[in-house]
Amino acid sequence: MYKIESKNVDFFYGASQALKNINLAIKPNTVTALIGPSGCGKSTYLRLFNRMNDLIDNTKIGGQVLIDGDDIYAKGVNVDSLRKEVGMVFQKPNPFPKTIFENVAYGLRVNGITDKKFIEERVEETIKQVVLWDEVKDKLKKSAFELSGGQQQRLCIARALAIQPSIVLMDEPTSALDPISTSKVEELIYELKAKYTIVIVTHNMQQAGRVSDTTAFFYMGELVEYDNTKTIFTNPKVERTQNYITGRFG
Amino acid sequence: MKMPDENKLAKQKKRNQSIAFWIFRLLSYLIVAILFAILSFIVFKGIGVINWNFITQMPEEGMTKGGIFPAIVGTLCLVAGSMLFAFPVGVLAAIYMNEYVKDGIIKKIIKQMTNNLAGIPSIVFGLFGMSLFVNKLHFGDSILAGSLTLGLLALPVVIRTTEEALKAVDNTFRHASLGLGASKWQTTRSVVLPIAFPNIITGLILSIGRVSGETAPILFTVAAYFLPKLPTSIFDQAMALPYHLYVLSTSGTNIAESRPVAYGTALVLIIIVLIANLLANGLRKYFGKKVKMN
Amino acid sequence: MKTFYKKFSEKFIEGLLMLSSTITTLTVVLIVVFLFKEGLGVFNKKPVEDGFVIALNKQNPVNKLTSAQLKNIFDQKITNWSEVGGKKDSIILFRMEDITNYYSEEQIGEKFERLPQCIGKVVDSLPNIIAFFSTKYLDKNFQGKQLDIDKISFKEFFGGKEWFPTAQPSAQLGVLPLILGTLWVSLGAILLALPLGLAAAVYMSEIADEKVRKVMKPLIELLAGIPSVVYGFFGLVIIVPLIQKVFDLPVGETGLAGSIVLGIMALPTIITISEDAMRNTPRAMKEASLALGASKWQTIYKVVVPYSISGITAGAILGIGRAIGETMAVLMVTGNAAVIPHTILEPVRTIPATIAAELGEASNGGLHYKALFALGCILFIITLIINLTVEYISNRKKYNNR
Numbered sequence: 001m002y003k004i005e006s007k008n009v010d011f012f013y014g015a016s017q018a019l020k021n022i023n024l025a026i027k028p029n030t031v032t033a034l035i036g037p038s039g040c041g042k043s044t045y046l047r048l049f050n051r052m053n054d055l056i057d058n059t060k061i062g063g064q065v066l067i068d069g070d071d072i073y074a075k076g077v078n079v080d081s082l083r084k085e086v087g088m089v090f091q092k093p094n095p096f097p098k099t100i101f102e103n104v105a106y107g108l109r110v111n112g113i114t115d116k117k118f119i120e121e122r123v124e125e126t127i128k129q130v131v132l133w134d135e136v137k138d139k140l141k142k143s144a145f146e147l148s149g150g151q152q153q154r155l156c157i158a159r160a161l162a163i164q165p166s167i168v169l170m171d172e173p174t175s176a177l178d179p180i181s182t183s184k185v186e187e188l189i190y191e192l193k194a195k196y197t198i199v200i201v202t203h204n205m206q207q208a209g210r211v212s213d214t215t216a217f218f219y220m221g222e223l224v225e226y227d228n229t230k231t232i233f234t235n236p237k238v239e240r241t242q243n244y245i246t247g248r249f250g
Numbered sequence: 251m252k253m254p255d256e257n258k259l260a261k262q263k264k265r266n267q268s269i270a271f272w273i274f275r276l277l278s279y280l281i282v283a284i285l286f287a288i289l290s291f292i293v294f295k296g297i298g299v300i301n302w303n304f305i306t307q308m309p310e311e312g313m314t315k316g317g318i319f320p321a322i323v324g325t326l327c328l329v330a331g332s333m334l335f336a337f338p339v340g341v342l343a344a345i346y347m348n349e350y351v352k353d354g355i356i357k358k359i360i361k362q363m364t365n366n367l368a369g370i371p372s373i374v375f376g377l378f379g380m381s382l383f384v385n386k387l388h389f390g391d392s393i394l395a396g397s398l399t400l401g402l403l404a405l406p407v408v409i410r411t412t413e414e415a416l417k418a419v420d421n422t423f424r425h426a427s428l429g430l431g432a433s434k435w436q437t438t439r440s441v442v443l444p445i446a447f448p449n450i451i452t453g454l455i456l457s458i459g460r461v462s463g464e465t466a467p468i469l470f471t472v473a474a475y476f477l478p479k480l481p482t483s484i485f486d487q488a489m490a491l492p493y494h495l496y497v498l499s500t501s502g503t504n505i506a507e508s509r510p511v512a513y514g515t516a517l518v519l520i521i522i523v524l525i526a527n528l529l530a531n532g533l534r535k536y537f538g539k540k541v542k543m544n
Numbered sequence: 545m546k547t548f549y550k551k552f553s554e555k556f557i558e559g560l561l562m563l564s565s566t567i568t569t570l571t572v573v574l575i576v577v578f579l580f581k582e583g584l585g586v587f588n589k590k591p592v593e594d595g596f597v598i599a600l601n602k603q604n605p606v607n608k609l610t611s612a613q614l615k616n617i618f619d620q621k622i623t624n625w626s627e628v629g630g631k632k633d634s635i636i637l638f639r640m641e642d643i644t645n646y647y648s649e650e651q652i653g654e655k656f657e658r659l660p661q662c663i664g665k666v667v668d669s670l671p672n673i674i675a676f677f678s679t680k681y682l683d684k685n686f687q688g689k690q691l692d693i694d695k696i697s698f699k700e701f702f703g704g705k706e707w708f709p710t711a712q713p714s715a716q717l718g719v720l721p722l723i724l725g726t727l728w729v730s731l732g733a734i735l736l737a738l739p740l741g742l743a744a745a746v747y748m749s750e751i752a753d754e755k756v757r758k759v760m761k762p763l764i765e766l767l768a769g770i771p772s773v774v775y776g777f778f779g780l781v782i783i784v785p786l787i788q789k790v791f792d793l794p795v796g797e798t799g800l801a802g803s804i805v806l807g808i809m810a811l812p813t814i815i816t817i818s819e820d821a822m823r824n825t826p827r828a829m830k831e832a833s834l835a836l837g838a839s840k841w842q843t844i845y846k847v848v849v850p851y852s853i854s855g856i857t858a859g860a861i862l863g864i865g866r867a868i869g870e871t872m873a874v875l876m877v878t879g880n881a882a883v884i885p886h887t888i889l890e891p892v893r894t895i896p897a898t899i900a901a902e903l904g905e906a907s908n909g910g911l912h913y914k915a916l917f918a919l920g921c922i923l924f925i926i927t928l929i930i931n932l933t934v935e936y937i938s939n940r941k942k943y944n945n946r
Contacts, residue, residue, distance in 0.1 A: 050835055057754075078260045084837035094828040097851045107836035110846065112259040156832070163836060267841035271751050277743035278752070281815075282760065284808055285767050288778050342564035350561055362935075363569040369931040370575065370924065371869025373896040377903070377920040381578045385908065402571050409568065433550065435557045456769075463771025466871040466896070470903050492773040492872075499777050500876055509781075516774050523769045531762050 003028040003068065003167065003197040004049060010062035011044060011053070018044045020221045021063070026214070028166075031189060031198045033208035033229065036218035037244065042201050045218065046169050049199065050086040051079050067167070084111055087160030087196075089170045093152030093177075095144035095159075100136050103144045103155055107163035126162040130154045130188055150181025157188065161196075168192065170200040174207065186211050205245055209233050217241045289520065296517025299510045305518070308478050314507040318515055323480050324393075324488030325462055325522075328472065331397025331484070332404055332461050337454055339401075340408025347409070348416040349438050368406035372466040375403045380470040394484040396472025403467055404457045411453025415446040448537035452530045459526030463519055465492040491519050579924055582917035586701065589911045590693045591714045595679050598691040598713060601671045606630040608692055611700065614714035617674060625672060638666060638675040656681070664688065676713040696911075701918070707882040707893075709902065709912040717915050719922065721884045725799070725892035728885055729874060730867040732803025733810055738860055740807075741814030745856075748815070749822040750844050768812035776876030779805040784877055791889055797879030799892040805873045810863035817862060821855020822848050858934045865930040869923060871896035895919050 002025040011019035019041045026032050034042040047053050048065055051072065064071050072082055084107070095103050104123045113119060123140075127133045132154045136147070144155060153173060160168060170189070174182040189198060189211045202208050208215055209229060216226040217236075225232060225241045236242045307317030343360075351357045379399030389395040419442050427437040443450075465473075473493040481488045498512040499505065591611035592598060598614065600606060606629055609617070616622040617635055626632040640663075643652065647662045660683035667675050667688035675688070696717055704718015744764070748757050783804055788796030825848045833843040849856070879891025880901060899916050906912035 052831060052835060055831070055834065078256065080260055080263060080837045080839060081256050083835050086835075088832070088835035090828045090832060092828060094826060094832050096829065096833070096847050097853075106833070106838075106846070110833070110836060110838035110842045112262070159832070159836065263839040263842070267839045270841045270844075271747075274743045274747040274751055277740055278747040278760065281740060281744050281767070281811060282763055285763055288770065288775075288808075291778065291782065292774065339564045339567055342561050343567065346558075346561035346565040350558060351565070360565050360569055363572045365935065366572050366928060366931055367568045369865060369927050370572075371871065371896055371927055373869070373871040373899050374575065374579070374920050374924055374927075377899065377917060378575045378578055380903070381582060381917070382574065386578075405568055405571070433554050435554050459769050463769075463773065465771070465773045466900055469900055492771050495773050495777055496872060496876065499780055512777065516777050519771055519774055523771065524766070527762065527766050527769050531765075 001028075001069070002026060002066075004199070005066040005069075006045075006048070006063065007066070008063035009045075009048065009065060011041075011048065012060040012062075013056070014058050018221050019048075022223045024216060024223060024226055026197060026199065028197050029193055029195075030213040031193050031200060031211050033212035033215045034199065034201045034218060035203075035205070035208050035215060035244070036224075038203075040218040041221040042216075042218045043171055046171055046199060046201050049167065049169055050083050050088055052088070054079065080111075084163050085165050086167045086169060087163070087165035089153070089157050089160055089168065089173045091172045091175055093149055093156055095147070095152050095155055098144060099141050100144050100147070100155060101140040104158050104162050106159060111163060122162055126158045127155075129161060129192075130158040131184070132158060148181070150177050150184060153177060153181065153185060154188065157185070161192075165196065167197045167199070170198065172201050172203060175203060182207075205233075205247075217244065219244070292513065292516045292520055295510075295513040296515075296520075299514030300517060304514055309476065309511070314504055314511065316511075318489075318491070318494060318511065318518065320477055320480055321489040321491045321494040321515065322518065324472075324474075324490040325492075327393050327481060327488055328396050328400055328468065328490055329458055329462050331393055332400035333454065333458060335398060335401035336404040336408050336457065340405050341412050341450060343405075344409045344412035344416060345438060345443075348413050349434065349442065364406050364409055367402075368410070372403060372464055373469075375399055375467040376469050376471065378402075379467060384471055390485065391470070391472055391474075391487045392485045393472055393481055393488050396468045396488070396490075397484075399467045399471045400461050400464060403464065404461050407457045407460060408453060411456065412446075412450050415449030415453065416442060418449060419445045448533055452533045455526050455530045455533070459523045459530075462522050462526075463492050465490075465496055468493060491515055491522075495519065575924070579917055579920050582914050583921035584918070586717070586911065586914040586918045587696055587698065589914060590695055591717065591911070592693050593713075593715070593911065596713060597675075597677060597679055597682055598693065599667055599675045599677075599686070599688040600691055601667055601673055602687055602689045603671050604630060604689065606691075607689075608694065610694065611696070611714040611716065612704070612706075614693070615706075615708070615711055615716055618676070618713060633672045636670055636673045638670075638673050638677075640677045640681070660684075660686075705884060707898070709906070709915055715911055715915075717911075719895075719919065721882050722893055722895050722898055722919065723922070724884055725878075725882075726868055726894040726896075728888065728892060729799050729802040729806060729878060729894055730864055732799060732888055733806035733867040734860065734864050736803060736807035737810040737814055737863055741811050741859070741863070742818060742856065744811070744815045745818040745822060745859075746844060746849075749819045750840070750848060764812050764815050767808075768816075772809065772870060772872045773876075775805050775809055776873035779873060779877040787889075793889060795879055795891065797877055797891050798889050799878060799885055800888040802874045802878035802892065802894070803888065805877055806867040806870055809870060809873060810867050813866050814859045814863040817859030818852065818856040821852035821859070824855070825851045854937045854940060858937050861930055861934050861937070865927055865934075868894075868930070869896060869927055871900050875900050895923050899923075 004026040006022050006024050009019055009022040010017060022045060034046060036042050044053065048061065053059050061073060065073055096106060101123055104126055105119050108119050108122060127136065132151060135151060144152065147155060174185050177185065186207065189200065192198060200212065212229045214227065215229040215232040217224045217232065219240060225236060225238045232241060233245060236245065304317045305322060306319050308319055310316030347357065347360060376399065379395055383389045383395035383398050384391060423441050423445060424437055427441045468490055472488055474487040474489050475497055477487060477489050495512055495515045498508045498515065606625060609628060613622065613628050618637060622628060624632065624634050643659065643662055646666050652659050652662055660681045663675065663677055663681055664683040664686050667673055701717055701719060703720060704716060705720050706716040706718045707721055708716040748760055779801055784796035784801050787793065787798055787801050829847055829851060830843055833847045838846065874894050875897040878893065878897065880893040880897055881891035882893045885892040899919055902912065903916050906916055
């Protein structure tokens, strides 16, 4: 059984086609890296899994995206519930203009949970999960803007995890971070694999190599190659993949 | 811990959202309705009054009959006079601020002072204009004094719109010109200004709209209650449309009978503002870039 | 030679540009100088007009009277000397025209040539008299006591509850009713405009699609462009009669009418600034909220509004500022009674309206004139504070966003 499947997925911004016939299946509790040059469609593809592209006017999708076997673009699908199931971490740390505590509690609150004790426990648990607890436990009531960039990003990961999704999407989560923060986030991704299915978009080849189990290489809206990360990096079947990975273009 | 029922929750969220959105939509439409109420009221009441004679004749019979020609001429004089002062000064100041002076204390002070000037209520301009131009410089109640007062009021608007227009010019144009050995002023004059020109003009038109409706600054610097002749020099008093409307509606000799003239005057004022706005919007659309009024 | 010419003209032009850019600064400085020079002059003046004297009989122990006491005496609200620290005797008022009660026209003389002596005699003969007359008719050998009147004090000016700048013999210059009137009307305006303006800002920036927004934006700008005198006219012919009818009042010119008109006028400021602020909310932040399963509405009130709160505050404060400084519309609809208002259904008078209504009658350089400039100073200071507050708020925001 696959966690995520996409079958013949096309995607259009107005008249221009951003994704062409993508077929891909992701197993549960794995980390999948989406790589490729800018504008290849990898971010667009990632944002299909929680229907984030719905927010953009004049877009169209063809084919099917299945999560746990259900078509998430079928009629009558509750998008809010879907997004609860599929967490997302963004390129730049984007905490809300709220306290550290409220940032993590946000997803619980907007999903109708009012039990104070439950929220407190879950917030603590999640912040511990992203290894941030020792750094912030004394300033939970302070603004999230007071944290460093790396701390903010881990907080955003905690925010996504607090509502207990089964899938976590990460859109270049370390591109705005310094090397030390980056390695902390990478360690975290590795550990989270036990509980979640993770899909990560990255520009950084080394990062893809370090954290992912499988890698998909996109080029000009097409899925060029999809395989075990090891295979992709050591023995790619397509020459274009080889060229990209070795830095001949990108 | 019981998790909330997904479907019930979703329904509730949807309902809250549509209630909230409807309230906001209605309140927004209410504002538009207020605008149309004001406009249509004045248009309906005033349209019957306006004709060729109304705009070209002198007031008659204690301003209850006749036209508003001197008020129109007065307002035109004031607009022209104030823009003759504010437009060149404002554009030059904006050029200095945007092209010449570097970030630092001087720029900060000038910026702050321009902001402060923009925030001063128009009646204070009236007080100032009266004490400086009318009394101290002995211009008397005159078109000159009124124009200068209005010009000072419009100055921050001109500076701001011009600055935005200049900022919208891409730096590559400047670098290209300077790279060819052109001086700073040559670059500004022959490269930056032509590109920014449409937006600068848009700002100018908007300030004209603003100046033509101002009353408080001209109360004590130029405005005449009733003057059955046209001004012949810049040292003459003059009637002006907004002041005329004020007088007709509050302190005329016969308020009830002069009401139609008041409606007509209000409509003429509205038409001026409408034309200025349409023109500015048209220009904006035509040239595709934006200049903000506020 | 040519390069010299080029260099020279460059320098000349730069000088010209610099000169232009200093004009705003210069104007602000000049406004401050002129306003405060005239305005502070009010504290150097006595409430009794120059050229007039207040005189008592020389036996009267009273040496000083405040301007409020003087007014009450001549309004016959104080009728006994004991109320102002004198003997227990009723006060006899004497104005110049009262002289005919004491002397015939022949005794005064055809050209009033004997008027000074007559006044002197009257004051001498009546121990309980208080006389108010022109210095022109002050006899050389006047035996009475010329009363010392204090200059107008800060306390009297800011704490006084009555504004009668033309009252005879003693002008009453209490600005309290005017300040309160201004604040009342502006507060009412903002209470009306804020919910409406915010709703429109939220609608335009977050809810409406681009087409609706493209229509609404210029309409809001048009609302900002309508001259204040037209708003005043509209208020006068529509809102004022409506209020009179609805609340069954003797007059419809009330603080409420002012608040409604000012509220409409403050809308564009509030809408434009808060809409700008909300549109500046980073897309990623909104997406993060939606990605957590929040609805669009939850995202608006839990993320967009808190994020843009400083911009919204700035808009509201600037709206108040606009209302406080607005002159013509208020002048036309509030009824302009210079008394401290108790309800919004009474006429009130604001500072700008007072200046506009009275400056025409005030003689150049006189007490009234200077008092109106002092009002201008108050207005200037209020708006300056508002501007600086807005600046502070927006600067703080920049720091937050880094």
